[in-house]
Amino acid sequence: MAEPVDVPIAYLELQVERPPVLTNLDPIPKDLGRMGAALGLADNATTGGFMGHEYSLAETVVPAGGDWLDAARAVLAESRILVVNAPAEAILALADLPEAQGALIFNASAEDEALREADCRANLLHTMPSYAMRADALMQFLVSRRWTDLVMITGQRDPDRAFAQALRDSATKFGARIRAEKEWDMSSDMRRNIGQEFPLFTQDFPSHHVMLAADETNDFAPYLEFHAWEPRPVAGSAGARPDAWSDRVEAYGAAQLQLRFKRLADRPMGAVDYAAWAAVRSVGEAVTRTGTADPADLRDYILGDEFELAAFKGAAITYRDWNGQMRQPIPIATRTALVAMAPMPGFLHQVSTLDTMGRDRPETECTAFD
Structure with a gap:
């Protein structure tokens, strides 16, 4: 026993x-x-x-x-x-x-x-x-669909900036392009002005496949869909969102x-x-x-x-x-459906395909585990 x-x-x-x-x-x-x-x-x-x-x-x-x-x-x-x-x-x-x-x-x-x-x-x-794992999961999905021309709107809080940087790094890593970025002014009252503010705010973005949102506290990202100047999918902190679950x-x-x-x-x-x-x-x-x-x-x-x-x-x-x-694995989901489960097919690794998301062993700065 x-x-x-x-x-x-x-x-x-x-x-x-x-x-x-x-x-x-x-x-x-x-x-x-x-x-x-x-x-x-x-x-x-x-x-x-x-x-x-x-x-x-x-x-x-x-x-x-x-x-x-x-x-x-x-x-x-x-x-x-x-x-x-x-x-x-x-x-x-x-x-x-x-x-x-x-x-x-x-x-x-x-x-x-x-x-x-x-x-x-x-x-x-x-x-x-980590933010990097979530960003890599999303970028693998976008690249696998050949949606590689991106624009991004970021918030002003520390988590927003951290996720935005992870998205930039991931775009570089997987060969996508963030063609333009804007920072959203948090002082706006989204419930009152959304129909007027977002079309004007996004009007001068270059042509793109997907609009990224780095807004981890949901200040504005949930309102991006159907309110931007161009009718494009939204991904990141809203729309197609990568997350632990x-x-x-x-x-x-x-x-x-x-x-x-x-x-x-x-x-x-x-x-x-x-x-x-x-x-x-x-x-x-x-x-x-x-x-x-x-x-x-x-x-x-x-x-x-x-x-x-x-x-x-x-x-x-x-x-x-x-x-x-x-x-x-990182699920990428909308509010109503699972879009994909990363890592995506075709993204290979010599040890584990899960290590295609986030910092790999050769890239790590961590020394405490040596």
């Missing part, structure tokens, strides 16, 4: 002040991420119950302006395995705590490239894809995952939910295979060649051993 193993997992969230939403029809769930971790715990318990593995999940939510590091120290005193939903700077501060050395921390929300590159940490793995994914057993999540949370699964679920399930898979809850042993196994996770995307999920990023 297998030895009993207690696996305490902590979910740690830092709430942030969000800008006002443009419509009450699309509220941001208050339990985004937490419900994904809860479903992962339930899935772990199914297998763990047969093997004597006892999983628990303690949730800690720090309000905006609260003492993040004090809360993090308290969590680390109880658990050495953490799933974190917080901005990049908060995650980095957590990973650098003396109490966090030797812990296993999963980033389930921050897409910043620096966390996987110059600011990477050996105790930090990433289940949320979409509730439009149904193949590969995903419909069953979507149903179980809907029963648990009474809403569709979001990208942060999926990343938190994948983090908890990665722990469960590693505990099942190793029979231990030691964070160092689990980390070594997760980063090793034997680790695989069935994650409802049509490919076995593994982790990059040079920066801790979870390899994963």
Whole structure:
């Protein structure tokens, strides 16, 4: 009989002040991420119950302006395995705590490239894809359709600028052209002026196949379709959107995952939910295979060649051993349908086609995993 193993997992969230939403029809769930971790715990318990593995999940939510590091120290005193939903700077501060050395921390929300590159940490793995992975997924799709003449509208917030830069880099990488860019003035009231503002704003764009939007807080991107001067598809932060997850994914057993999540949370699964679920399930898979809850042993196994996770995307999920990023297909979806699942056919790689999205081993600036 297998030895009993207690696996305490902590979910740690830092709430942030969000800008006002443009419509009450699309509220941001208050339990985004937490419900994904809860479903992962339930899935772990199914297998763990047969093997004597006892999983628990303690949730800690720090309000905006609260003492993040004090809360993090308290969590680390109880658990050495953490799933974190917080901005990049908060995650980095957590990973650098003396109490966090030797812990296993999963980033389930921050897409910043620096966390996987110059600011990477050996105790930090990433289940949320980076901006570069999302941009590469979208650019592969556009190039595969030969929609290579692009224009782009960017927002003024830091996430908008980060995604815009990732789109520029990806266009260069895959041979597309961003022929013109404009920055949207956030002071405009989109609900009142959209019909007048957008046609004029986009009138002087050169001829293009697709209009890209880098607007990660949905200040203007949802209103681009059918309001631009030229009738062109929209992609990026709206229209055809690449993301960690979409509730439009149904193949590969995903419909069953979507149903179980809907029963648990009474809403569709979001990208942060999926990343938190994948983090908890990665722990469960590693505990099942190793029979231990030691964070160092689990980390070594997760980063090793034997680790695989069935994650409802049509490919076995593994982790990059040079920066801790979870390899994963990226769905590209509209609000009503799945458009594609990247990587696209024809984009080859000597190790894994999943490594055609994001920074590859020869390009990495991360040295913490050497």
